[in-house]
Amino acid sequence: xxxxxxxxxxxxxxxxxxxxxxxxxxxxxxxxxxxxxxxxxxxxxxxxxxxxxxxxxxxxxxxxxxxxxxxxxxxxxxxxxxxxxxxxxxxxxxxxxxxxxxxxxxxxxxxxxxxxxxxxxxxxxxxxxxxxxxxxxxxxxxxxxxxxxxxxxxxxxxxxxxxxxxxxxxxxxxxxxxxxxxxxxxxxxxxxxxxxxxxxxxxxxxxxxxxxxxxxxxxxxxxxxxxxxxxxxxxxxxxxxxxxxxxxxxxxxxxxxxxxxxxxxxxxxxxxxxxxxxxxxxxxxxxxxxxxxxxxxxxxxxx
Numbered sequence: 487x488x489x490x491x492x493x494x495x496x497x498x499x500x501x502x503x504x505x506x507x508x509x510x511x512x513x514x515x516x517x518x519x520x521x522x523x524x525x526x527x528x529x530x531x532x533x534x535x536x537x538x539x540x541x542x543x544x545x546x547x548x549x550x551x552x553x554x555x556x557x558x559x560x561x562x563x564x565x566x567x568x569x570x571x572x573x574x575x576x577x578x579x580x581x582x583x584x585x586x587x588x589x590x591x592x593x594x595x596x597x598x599x600x601x602x603x604x605x606x607x608x609x610x611x612x613x614x615x616x617x618x619x620x621x622x623x624x625x626x627x628x629x630x631x632x633x634x635x636x637x638x639x640x641x642x643x644x645x646x647x648x649x650x651x652x653x654x655x656x657x658x659x660x661x662x663x664x665x666x667x668x669x670x671x672x673x674x675x676x677x678x679x680x681x682x683x684x685x686x687x688x689x690x691x692x693x694x695x696x697x698x699x700x701x702x703x704x705x706x707x708x709x710x711x712x713x714x715x716x717x718x719x720x721x722x723x724x725x726x727x728x729x730x731x732x733x734x735x736x737x738x739x740x741x742x743x744x745x746x747x748x749x750x751x752x753x754x755x756x757x758x759x760x761x762x763x764x765x766x767x768x769x770x771x772x773x774x775x776x777x778x779x780x781x782x783x784x785x786x787x788x789x
Contacts, residue, residue, distance in 0.1 A: 487525060487528070489557070489558065489561055490521070491521055491522070491524075491525045492554040492557055492558055493511060493558060494507070494511060494513075494518050494521050494522055494525075495522055495525065495533055495534075495547075495550065495551055495554055496551060496554050496555060496558065497510045497511050497518075498518070498522060498534060498541060499534075499543050499547070499551040502540050502541045502542070503540060503541060504518060504519055504541065522534070529550075531544075531546050531547075531550075532544050532546075532547065533546070533547035533550055533551070534547055555623075555624055555625075558625070559624070559625040559769075560769075562625060563769065563771055573605075574772040574773070574774035574775055575603045575605060575606045575774055575775060575778060576605045576606060577606070577607075577772070578606070578607040578608070578609055579606055579607070579608055579609070579628055579629070579772075579775050579779075580609045580611065580626065580627040580628045580629075581608060581609065581610055581611070581627065581628070581629055581630070581631070581779065582610075582611040582612075582613060582618040582621060582622065582627040582629070582630035582631070582632075583610065583611070583612050583613075583618075583630065583631040583632070584612070584613070584614065584615055584618065584630075584631070584632045584633065584685065584686075585612055585613070585614065585684065585716060585717075586633075586680070586684065586685075586686040586717055586734060586737070587631055587632070587633070587734075587736075587762060588610070588612040588631075589717075589718070589737075590734070590736035590737050590739075591631065591736065591783070591786070592610065594786040595779070595782040595783055595786050596608065598782040598785055598786055599778065599779070599782045602778055602781065602782060603775075603778045606775065606778070611626075611627050614683050614684065614685070615632050615633070615636070615685045616683070618630045618632060619636075619638055622638070622641060622765065622766070622767060623638065623641075623767075625767070628766060628767075628770055628772070628775070629764055629765065629766040629770070629775070629776055629779060630764070630765045630766070631646075631762065631763075631764060631779075631783075632685075632762070632763065632765060633685055633686070633689060633760045633761060633762055633763070634760075634761040634762075634763050636763065636765050638765070640767060640768045640769065641765055641766065641767055641768065642765070642766055642767075642768050643763045643764065643765045644763055644764045644765075644776075644780065645761050645762075645763045646762050646763055646764060646780065646783055646784070646787075647761075647762055647783075647787055648759045648760070648761050648762075649734050649735055649736060649759055649760050649761075649762055650734075650735050650752070650753075650757040650758070650759050651690065651693065651732050651733065651734060651735070651753065651757060651758045651759065651760070652732070652733055652734075652735050652738045652750050652751065652752055652753070652757075653667050653672070653730060653731075653732055653750070653751045653752070653753065654720070654721060654724050654730065654731050654732070654733050654738060654748055654749075654750055655724060655730040655731075655748070655749055655751065656724060656725070656727045656730070656747070656748060656749075657746050657747055657748055657749045658727070659730065659749075661675075661730075661751070662749040662751065664751060664754075665751070666751060666752050666753065666754040666755075667751050667752075667753060667754055668753070668754040668755070669694050669753055669754075669758075672694070672730065675729065675730050676728065676729030676730065677729060677730065677731070678720045678723050678724065678728065678729045678730065678731040679691075679720075679731070680715070680716070680717070680720070681715060686717075686734070686760070689758075689760050690732050690758070693758030693759070693760075694732070694758060717733055717734075717737045720733070721733070721737075721748070724748050725747045725748050732758075734760060738750045764776065764779060764780060
């Protein structure tokens with residue numbers, strides 16, 4: 487079998503459509519279809535099940551596709567190894583970052599990276615943790631900046647810093663008169679959270695169990711006044727007096743609104759926090775590039 491055949495079955499497994507998989511591989515649909523059928527005949531197994539509803543991967547096919555991904559990733563390392571023998575900081579680095587970190591950290595570390603590693607092109611993928619997990623596993627990104635816990639086979643993580651959470655509320659809200667707010671005082675307040683799929687939503691509910699318990703409806707679902715699509719959306723909602731929200735401290739420093747619209751208050755006592763970390767495949771052959779990302783973040787955090 488060839489690497490091209492493996493790329494074909496990976497594409498079909500991900501697209502679940504022969505035409506889309508062929509377009510992705512830049513070949514005609516008959517070429518891709520015939521190649522996959524020949525591979526199935528050679529292996530004497532059905533990798534895919536074809537029916538009127540589309541294409542599904544068989545149980546044995548799932549194992550084959552997983553192994554094919556590993557083979558393709560290992561083959562790509564040959565180029566990385568060759569490049570690393572020259573200079574690990576001259577080939578492109580594909581950096582993933584979750585939505586609730588990217589807008590607040592990238593504007594600081596990218597200029598620092600341009601100073602420290604001027605010859606290393608940087609490609610950014612801002613996404614959900616679950617998507618970055620998959621892309622890290624498939625070799626589509628090299629390193630990710632995200633929040634712990636993050637457990638993935640053959641992936642290393644390195645904690646960078648702890649970030650406290652703060653409370654954002656309308657300036658006219660009675661709690662804005664407090665210097666610090668106890669988490670229990672938020673119970674019963676209209677709470678604005680990110681929608682399902684954002685790990686920061688889960689981090690808030692884990693760090694503030696009293697709030698999570700009080701905002702559950704009779705069937706155990708979290709009740710919120712609105713589910714925002716981004717932290718900035720939540721900020722706009724608070725400024726519009728729709729409720730209160732909890733943000734990571736890096737997201738509360740915006741001067742978009744005057745103090746007579748929104749106020750930021752810390753938690754009383756020990757503040758809930760998240761631990762921000764780097765994650766990369768253990769087999770990634772350019773440790774100097776990982777070190778460069780870490781160094782840029784640490785420099786920005788000390789200034």
